[in-house]
Amino acid sequence: MSSLPEPVNLDTIANNLADAVFLVDRETKVVWLNQVAEEFFHASFQKARGEKIAELTAITKLEELLGDVFEQQTALKCSYEEASVKVKRLDQRYFFKIAINPVFHQEKLWGALVQLTDVTRFHEMEKIKTDFVSIVSHEFRTPLTTIIVGVEMLKEGMLGDLTPRGKEVLEAIGADCERLNRLIDNLMELSRIESGTIYVEAEPTDVNDLVQEAVRPLKIQSDKQDIELITDLPPELPPVAADFNKAVWVLANLVGNAMRYTDPGGTITVRVRQRGKRLFFSVEDTGSGIPKEHQDKIFRKYVQVSGPGRKGAGGVGLGLAIAKDIVMAHGGEIWVDSEVGKGTTFTFTFPVYMGNESVTLPEAETEGG
Numbered sequence: 477m478s479s480l481p482e483p484v485n486l487d488t489i490a491n492n493l494a495d496a497v498f499l500v501d502r503e504t505k506v507v508w509l510n511q512v513a514e515e516f517f518h519a520s521f522q523k524a525r526g527e528k529i530a531e532l533t534a535i536t537k538l539e540e541l542l543g544d545v546f547e548q549q550t551a552l553k554c555s556y557e558e559a560s561v562k563v564k565r566l567d568q569r570y571f572f573k574i575a576i577n578p579v580f581h582q583e584k585l586w587g588a589l590v591q592l593t594d595v596t597r598f599h600e601m602e603k604i605k606t607d608f609v610s611i612v613s614h615e616f617r618t619p620l621t622t623i624i625v626g627v628e629m630l631k632e633g634m635l636g637d638l639t640p641r642g643k644e645v646l647e648a649i650g651a652d653c654e655r656l657n658r659l660i661d662n663l664m665e666l667s668r669i670e671s672g673t674i675y676v677e678a679e680p681t682d683v684n685d686l687v688q689e690a691v692r693p694l695k696i697q698s699d700k701q702d703i704e705l706i707t708d709l710p711p712e713l714p715p716v717a718a719d720f721n722k723a724v725w726v727l728a729n730l731v732g733n734a735m736r737y738t739d740p741g742g743t744i745t746v747r748v749r750q751r752g753k754r755l756f757f758s759v760e761d762t763g764s765g766i767p768k769e770h771q772d773k774i775f776r777k778y779v780q781v782s783g784p785g786r787k788g789a790g791g792v793g794l795g796l797a798i799a800k801d802i803v804m805a806h807g808g809e810i811w812v813d814s815e816v817g818k819g820t821t822f823t824f825t826f827p828v829y830m831g832n833e834s835v836t837l838p839e840a841e842t843e844g845g
Contacts, residue, residue, distance in 0.1 A: 500529050501587040504542050537561050545576045549585055552576040571599040613663040624653045676805045678717035680829040683748055690727035702740035708747040716755050716826040718806055726799045730759040730822045737763035758823040765816040775800045
């Protein structure tokens with residue numbers, strides 16, 4: 477086995493990496509950094525040593541992520557979106573994926589190795605894709621509207637009588653048009669979210685009104701499918717700080733998903749509970765459940781869970797991704813608990829309304845020096 481050439485050592489290898497790499501102690505203070513980190517953050521080793529990494533890089537998210545790693549004493553485990561950050565340098569925007577691994581000395585946690593991988597090119601490609609989706613969605617809207625109007629005219633007999641078979645085919649066409657319409661709405665909503673142009677106006681919102689508006693259009697559908705749709709709200713709940721229409725969309729989307737996985741005779745319960753300064757909204761069904769291996773993926777774009785319990789044609793896996801973005805824009809969280817064969821519960825939180833406020837979708841942007 478050949479050894480490294482004499483001039484080559486670990487510092488030389490680290491300085492030839494494309495990523496910015498830091499070594500920090502338990503107090504998140506920089507102990508060492510490679511040349512790429514020095515050049516990008518304009519910090520020499522002498523200047524950087526002893527400074528907290530979040531202050532040196534102006535990436536405040538690092539403090540929280542390092543805290544999680546130190547608490548769990550395991551490598552950073554979170555989604556691509558949660559481990560990504562946007563950094564601004566001299567009017568240029570860069571995107572980095574954060575990786576953090578704990579460092580142990582004599583079997584005791586000593587610090588962590590922080591690696592920032594430049595993924596700017598991938599984000600630029602994602603923006604191109606988002607712009608394309610937005611343009612195509614707009615182009616689809618006009619001809620689809622014409623088709624929907626034509627179907628309605630035929631159904632109302634404005635163009636002559638139809639045979640029973642003709643009416644059956646027309647109903648199928650109308651249902652597919654509605655499905656395409658919902659898909660276009662989802663694609664356009666996703667494009668707005670990803671472009672950062674969506675605004676969430678948090679206003680005092682009556683919880684009972686919110687829930688009733690979300691379940692009302694689905695009640696007829698649940699009755700047809702012999703599924704009991706229950707609302708469980710305690711009296712005198714405080715208002716939430718929420719954008720009414722977007723909050724209704726999230727709740728209705730979760731109930732609609734539950735109906736696709738619940739058999740006739742089953743139950744869907746929409747429940748709201750207060751815990752401190754947050755309200756917890758949950759949609760609990762007695763459906764087929766979600767396999768454990770899929771539960772961490774379902775909030776990602778274009779991910780669907782197929783199985784024997786699914787009924788009817790679904791979308792393309794955008795609903796839960798959009799729901800997560802909207803909930804997070806309100807300062808809330810969303811998660812799932814499920815057991816195959818027993819059912820699924822989706823839960824999300826909204827803050828109790830505390831005064832006049834408005835929020836926008838966070839971009840995780842960091843302004844640097």
